[in-house]
Amino acid sequence: MRGAIAVVMLALCAACGTAPVAVVPGSGTPVPACHPYQGFExxxxxxxxHIVVFGEAIHGTNESPAALFGLACHLAKxxxxxxxxxxxERTFSDELDAFLDHGxxxxxxGTTSGMWDVHDGRSSQAILLLLQNLAELRAAGLEVSVFAFDASSELDYREQADWGTVSRDARMAETVDAAAARFSGAVLLLTGGFHARKQVFDFDGTSFVPMATGIQARPVFSLEMxxxxxxxxxxxxxxxxPFMGALDLMNGLPPDAPVHAFALGAEEPAYDGNTAYWDGVYYTGPITASPPAFPSRPPS
Structure with a gap:
């Protein structure tokens, strides 16, 4: 059975680089190493x-999901x-969490194709690997769960002057509140940097009311990538x-900037005065693009 799943995964990802390792709950597969960032304590x-929010500078990297997993793994262990x-999309929550059982x-x-067919970086190999690693933790008996909190497909942006940004983030916050209210452990979110900001801001003539400002279930501790x-x-x-692919990004950090490290507020070396938006940062070092986990519809 394990070999059959591995062959299927190789077929699915032949066009997108190295295939993720399939998860077989209960097979005795070693629990992945945690590798939390420096300063994780x-x-x-x-x-x-608090609800800890990882605010991505760009979706579709290997490094942000890995940073979140390092912390999640440590906490679970x-x-x-x-x-x-x-x-x-929040409608996929049950299916995503079920994956942690069946792998x-x-x-x-088949149950969440609407998520994986949007190749904007949120359906990357790195996200699939994050889910697989969480599944390995659950298979080892650790208490980990996953949910989805976006609601963009529920809105008609054409009829809203703000292109749905306010309504979308408000629904995201409501979904996070509902999930956090019925959960007694740590809640970690991975989202775009705009949604993770803790203050209202304007961008390109549009006023944004970020998700992080609307979360009420617990205080938010927001980290900028x-x-x-x-x-x-x-x-x-x-x-x-129009563009879809690996976008090259410049390094705007000083040579002595940390790598794989958390830092808080004005204590972090690249502090730029934006503590109103963030409580701290997570330094990934150089980033690498993570292509779609399912670049084309897999065979049935």
Missing amino acids: VIAEKAES EGAPVLVGLEA DAVRLY RHAGGSGWMIGEVDGK
Whole structure:
């Protein structure tokens, strides 16, 4: 059975690089190493009372999901229940969490194809690997769960002057509140940086009321992603032309910036005065693009 699943996974990802390792709950597969970032102790302590939000500078990197998993893994191994929230349509929550039990990637795609067919970086190999690693933790008897909190498909942006940003983030916050209210452990979210900000702001003539400002179930501890350049997978426009692929990004950090480390507020070396938006940062070092986990519809 394990070999059959591995063959299927290789077929699914033949066009997108190295295939993720299939998860077989109960097979005795070793629990993955945690590798939490330096300074994780302070963030782990905050997770006891706060919702910890990882705000991505760009979707579609290997590094952000890995940073979140490092913390989630540490917390789970220390005995804390952990709930991970992903920026995917909230209607997929049950199916995503069920994957942590069955580990079947083909079945996952079949029940959540609407998530994986949008190749904007949120449906990357790294996100699938994050889910697989969480499944390994659950198979080892650790209490980990996952849910989705986006609601973009429920809105008609054409009829709203703000293109749905306010309504979308409000629904995201409501979904997070509902999930956190019925969960007694640590809640960790992975989302775009705009949603993770803790203050209202304007961008390109549009006022944003971020998700993080609307969460009420617990205080929010929000972390901004700081990277040393590299690439991230995206879909959008570049120089006025449609673009989908690995986008090269410049390094805006000083040479002595930390790598794989958390830092808080004004104590962090690249502090730029935006503590109103963030409580701290997570330094990934150089980033690498993570392409779609399912670049084309898999065989049935």
